[in-house]
Each structure stands twice: as C-alpha cells, then as structure tokens.
Amino acid sequence: MKKFIFQAVRMVTLLIAISILSFLMMAKSPVDPLTAYIGTNSTISEEAKEEIAEYWGLNEPPLERFLAWAGNTLRGDFGESIVYKQPVLTVIKERFRYSLALMLIAWLSSGILGFLLGIGAAVCKDSVLDKTLKMVCLTFQSAPTFWVGLLMLSIFAVNLGWFPIGLAAPMGKVASEVTVGERIHHLVLPSVTLSILGIGKITLYTRQKLLEILGSEFILYARARGESVWQIVKGHGIKNIAIPAITVQFASFSELFGGIALAETVFSYPGIGSAVTAAGLGGDVPLLLGIAIFSAIFVFAGNLIANILYGIVDPRIREGVSHE
Amino acid sequence: MKDKDKPVLAVKDLSVSFTMYDGGMRRREREMVHQLSLTVNAGEIVAVAGSSGSGKSLLAHAILGILPKNANMTGTLEFCGRRLDEKALKQLRGKEISFIPQSVKYLDPLMKVGRQVMGPCRRRERRSRQAKMKQAFARYQLEESVAKLYPYQLSGGMARRVLISGAVMNQAKLIVADEPTPGLQETLARETMKNFRELAEEGCGVLLITHDIDLALKMADRIAVFYEGDILETVPAEAFAGDGEALGHPYSRAFVKALPQNEFCAPESFGSRV
Numbered sequence: 001m002k003k004f005i006f007q008a009v010r011m012v013t014l015l016i017a018i019s020i021l022s023f024l025m026m027a028k029s030p031v032d033p034l035t036a037y038i039g040t041n042s043t044i045s046e047e048a049k050e051e052i053a054e055y056w057g058l059n060e061p062p063l064e065r066f067l068a069w070a071g072n073t074l075r076g077d078f079g080e081s082i083v084y085k086q087p088v089l090t091v092i093k094e095r096f097r098y099s100l101a102l103m104l105i106a107w108l109s110s111g112i113l114g115f116l117l118g119i120g121a122a123v124c125k126d127s128v129l130d131k132t133l134k135m136v137c138l139t140f141q142s143a144p145t146f147w148v149g150l151l152m153l154s155i156f157a158v159n160l161g162w163f164p165i166g167l168a169a170p171m172g173k174v175a176s177e178v179t180v181g182e183r184i185h186h187l188v189l190p191s192v193t194l195s196i197l198g199i200g201k202i203t204l205y206t207r208q209k210l211l212e213i214l215g216s217e218f219i220l221y222a223r224a225r226g227e228s229v230w231q232i233v234k235g236h237g238i239k240n241i242a243i244p245a246i247t248v249q250f251a252s253f254s255e256l257f258g259g260i261a262l263a264e265t266v267f268s269y270p271g272i273g274s275a276v277t278a279a280g281l282g283g284d285v286p287l288l289l290g291i292a293i294f295s296a297i298f299v300f301a302g303n304l305i306a307n308i309l310y311g312i313v314d315p316r317i318r319e320g321v322s323h324e
Numbered sequence: 325m326k327d328k329d330k331p332v333l334a335v336k337d338l339s340v341s342f343t344m345y346d347g348g349m350r351r352r353e354r355e356m357v358h359q360l361s362l363t364v365n366a367g368e369i370v371a372v373a374g375s376s377g378s379g380k381s382l383l384a385h386a387i388l389g390i391l392p393k394n395a396n397m398t399g400t401l402e403f404c405g406r407r408l409d410e411k412a413l414k415q416l417r418g419k420e421i422s423f424i425p426q427s428v429k430y431l432d433p434l435m436k437v438g439r440q441v442m443g444p445c446r447r448r449e450r451r452s453r454q455a456k457m458k459q460a461f462a463r464y465q466l467e468e469s470v471a472k473l474y475p476y477q478l479s480g481g482m483a484r485r486v487l488i489s490g491a492v493m494n495q496a497k498l499i500v501a502d503e504p505t506p507g508l509q510e511t512l513a514r515e516t517m518k519n520f521r522e523l524a525e526e527g528c529g530v531l532l533i534t535h536d537i538d539l540a541l542k543m544a545d546r547i548a549v550f551y552e553g554d555i556l557e558t559v560p561a562e563a564f565a566g567d568g569e570a571l572g573h574p575y576s577r578a579f580v581k582a583l584p585q586n587e588f589c590a591p592e593s594f595g596s597r598v
Contacts, residue, residue, distance in 0.1 A: 223388075226417035235432075240433075315476075316474070
C-alpha cells in the first residue's frame with residue numbers, strides 16, 4: 001500500500017513537472033501560433049488577427065494561460081487542437097490507434113530478436129557469428145532513424161516498389177473499405193525501421209549481460225557438475241539476464257516514442273509521432289501538452305511494469321533483500 | 325591391474341600457464357603451476373595447503389576442466405587409471421568426480437537450492453533424483469523444506485551442508501573441495517571436516533584445497549605443501565608434529581612455526597623455488 005502511494009505521488013509530480021516544462025518551452029519558442037495557423041503571407045486583416053489572438057488567449061500572461069489550461073485539464077478538458085481543429089483527446093485517441101500497432105510490432109520484434117541474437121552471440125563468443133552480429137548491431141545503433149527510414153523508402157518503396165511510400169492506407173480509399181492486408185502492407189516499412197533502432201542495442205546488451213553471467217562463479221560450479229553449455233544457458237543464463245533484459249525492454253518505451261516521431265514523419269504515417277511534429281511546428285500548445293502528458297504516462301507505466309516484473313523474477317527483490 | 329589398485333587421481337607434471345598481453349601487443353606466457361605431481365588414493369584425504377593466491381585453485385580447476393579459456397595446460401591427469409581428457413571429463417564430471425565449491429556464491433542466486441542439488445535431469449529421472457536428494461539432505465540434517473529456499477536464504481552452515489549434499493548425489497569416487505571452510509565458525513568447520521572423513525571412509529578419495537594448515541593437519545592423511553605453483557613435498561600429516569623436524573623443506577618447517585600453537589612467527593621469504 002505504501003509502495004502504491006509512493007508510486008502515485010511520483011507519477012503526479014512527474015506529470016506536473018512535465019506539463020510546466022513543456023509549456024515553458026512552447027511559450028519561449030520562436031514559433032508564433034498565429035502565424036503558423038494563418039500562414040506568413042495571408043491577407044487577413046490586423047483586426048481579425050487580433051480577434052483570433054484574443055480568442056485563443058494569446059494576449060494574456062503565460063502564467064495565467066498555463067493555470068487556465070491546468071484547471072481545464074484537471075476537469076478532463078484537454079482543450080482543442082489548433083492544427084487538427086478537433087478536441088485534443090480525440091486526436092490522441094485516433095492517432096494512437098495507428099501508433100500502437102507500429103510500436104507494438106517494433107517493440108516485440110526488436111525485443112525478442114535482440115534477446116535471441118544476443119544469447120547466440122554470447123554463447124559463440126569470438127566466432128564469426130559473434131563478430132558479424134556485433135558489427136551489424138553497431139552499424140544499426142549508430143544509424144539515425146530518419147536516415148534508415150529514408151534508405152528503406154528509396155530501396156523498397158521507390159526502386160523495388162514492394163511497399164507503399166507512405167500513409168497508413170491506400171490514398172483515396174474510404175476508411176471503412178481499407179482491408180487488414182493493406183494496413184499491414186503499410187505498416188511493414190515503418191515498423192522495420194523502428195525495430196532496427198532497438199534491435200542493435202538489445203542484442204549488444206543481452207550479449208554483454210550473458211557474458212557477465214557466464215563468467216560468474218555459479219556457472220563454474222554448474223560446469224564442474226557436468227552441465228552442458230545448453231543446460232547452463234537454459235537453466236541459469238536466461239533467468240539471470242531476465243532482469244537487465246526487462247529493464248532495457250521497458251525503458252525503451254521512451255526511445256520508442258522518440259523513434260516514432262521521426263519514423264512516422266518520414267513515412268507520413270498518421271500516428272502520434274507525426275502529430276507531435278505537426279503540433280510543435282504549428283505552435284499547437286494544447287495538443288503538444290496533451291501528447292506530452294500522455295507519453296509520460298505511457299513511459300511511466302513501462303517502468304512500473306518493469307518494477308513489478310523484477311519481483312516476479314528475483315525473490316530477493318520481492319522480499320526487499322539488498323541486491324549484491 | 326584392476327582399477328582398484330590404482331590411485332583415484334594421479335596428476336603428473338601438471339603445468340598451467342596463461343597467455344597474457346603486456347604493453348600492447350607483446351604476448352607473454354605466464355606459468356602459474358609448475359610441473360606438479362600428486363596422487364590421491366581411495367579412502368584418503370589429501371590436503372593441498374598453501375597461502376592464498378598461490379594458484380591452488382587452478383589445480384582444482386584443471387582437474388575439473390574448468391580453467392579459463394586463455395589458460396594452457398600440460399601434463400597428464402588420470403582418474404582410476406583412465407586418462408582424463410576432455411571426453412572422459414564430460415562423462416565423469418558431476419558423476420564420479422564431484423566438486424565442492426567455496427561458498428554459497430557458487431549457487432545460482434535465482435534458482436531454488438533443491439533444483440541445484442539435483443542438477444538438471446530428464447523428467448523420468450526426476451523422481452529418483454529427488455529421492456536421492458532427500459537421502460542426502462537427511463544425511464546432513466537438512467530439512468526437506470530447505471530444498472525450496474533460495475541461496476540467499478541459507479545460513480552459513482546450511483549452505484555448507486547443501487553444497488556437500490550436491491557432491492554426494494552420485495556416489496563420487498573423487499571429491500575435490502576448494503577452500504571449503506573459510507569464514508566458518510570452528511564448530512561448523514569441524515563438522516565439515518568430519519563429513520569429509522566419513523566420505524573417505526566410504527572409499528572416496530578427497531582432495532582438499534585449503535590455506536588453513538591447522539585444519540589440514542587435523543583432518544588430512546597426507547599434506548602437500550604448495551608454494552608458488554609447486555608442491556614442495558607431500559608428507560603424512562604426522563610429519564608436522566612438534567617442531568616439524570621430519571619435514572624436508574624449510575618452507576614447510578616455517579609453516580609449522582607459523583601455527584598459532586607454536587611460535588607464530590611469519591615465514592621469511594624463500595627467494596626462489598627449490
């Protein structure tokens with residue numbers, strides 16, 4: 001119970017800090033929401049501009065604007081998005097549906113593949129397989145997401161024509177007529193791009209952790225007792241690297257959010273990531289704050305799940321015994 | 325000749341060296357154990373006694389084939405007259421040759437001790453292994469509930485008994501124990517040594533590696549004095565009686581003098597090996 005209250009307090013303070021910070025950054029940003037909204041060379045009269053500014057509350061001091069937003073948010077009203085002209089919650093809900101599929105695929109495939117490849121590399125340390133994997137992973141890890149995305153587009157969409165260039169469904173088709181197959185077809189490139197972002201890191205990390213475990217005293221004992229390499233990895237290795245693996249896997253929620261902002265923009269995929277970019281460029285404070293809060297909850301939940309899983313894996317954590 | 329008449333373990337001219345790189349690319353061989361020979365007969369406890377960090381553990385690891393990858397080993401090992409090569413080791417390790425490690429640190433922290441004592445086994449072997457474990461636990465006064473504990477939940481004495489239980493699961497002919505008593509209270513240490521004696525009386529050969537010469541004297545039949553990677557001499561425990569006049573090597577004699585009940589004086593340095 002105590003733990004639960006502590007976590008709740010932590011989350012509330014985190015959310016407050018994040019909204020203040022995001023608001024401050026938006027208030028200080030050189031992007032003027034009004035100009036972003038109507039365009040630089042519009043013919044709207046000064047009076048009309050003044051009216052919009054007044055309507056949006058742009059003339060009030062930042063503190064008052066923030067408090068007004070916070071008050072409404074506490075009542076469940078996240079305001080209206082300037083860019084999409086819809087309630088913020090509606091925008092988030094709609095876009096998150098698209099992003100969730102993308103993130104889930106990338107998260108699962110990079111996690112599972114990375115874990116398996118990492119184990120393989122560690123068991124065959126210094127072999128050709130290990131060296132190749134290490135090189136590929138380092139390359140993946142140092143490649144920026146947007147660059148990988150563009151590369152994918154130019155090879156598989158433009159040159160080979162295997163996959164569509166962007167969007168989540170064929171252009172010009174009514175949403176209700178889009179088939180699951182078409183959705184998957186559109187998902188492939190962005191999710192592969194996102195997976196590549198995570199897979200290198202998880203492989204290298206798993207490899208490193210397993211090597212550490214394989215060098216420990218209890219593995220020596222297991223070997224002395226005649227256990228084979230496979231028995232050692234299966235019986236002692238996997239469980240002992242589970243905790244670090246869970247940590248990276250769930251901590252990667254935050255990177256996933258960073259990754260979709262880039263990947264979705266490159267593939268013009270209508271998810272939450274491209275909404276963030278649009279909100280930032282359009283000075284759309286309500287939408288940006290809404291997404292910031294939403295993603296903070298998401299990342300926080302990831303860490304919380306990891307904390308709960310630790311206790312299941314390691315009895316010492318469950319009972320609060322200090323970890324050596 | 326029958327296997328019976330041969331020593332359980334015969335080590336001949338064992339050398340262990342490590343390949344190291346110093347100052348960048350210069351490769352250097354560093355020999356840690358030099359041309360060591362030793363035998364252990366059935367029913368006897370042989371103690372290898374020497375100071376910490378002199379390479380005693382390498383001897384144990386070499387016998388079990390668990391030396392690190394950058395180690396090179398030369399010399400021969402024989403188990404009951406059979407050459408101990410990699411293939412033989414694979415068959416014998418954990419069965420006829422048992423290892424008793426130093427401490428609870430050698431147990432997987434995330435696995436219940438019962439499963440570790442049993443070792444990995446096929447489903448159909450499970451029941452018989454379980455029965456054996458119960459026997460072993462009963463023998464060392466461990467309650468059956470201990471099997472469900474994790475290593476960190478064991479007391480020092482329990483851990484000791486769990487580790488011994490693991491070694492007697494398979495009617496081993498040779499038991500290699502690496503520093504089995506440090507950090508144990510005297511009563512526990514004595515109990516542990518008593519257990520080793522029992523195993524020896526059942527026909528096991530016990531190779532005890534320790535820096536506790538006092539304890540070695542009390543329990544072992546023969547003592548091999550280990551110094552800087554070599555065995556200076558192997559003598560019956562009685563040779564250490566009194567002032568150690570029966571000992572051949574000055575280092576061994578200094579060893580005796582350093583005992584608490586004797587003058588307790590530190591050995592002077594022994595420049596080089598003899």
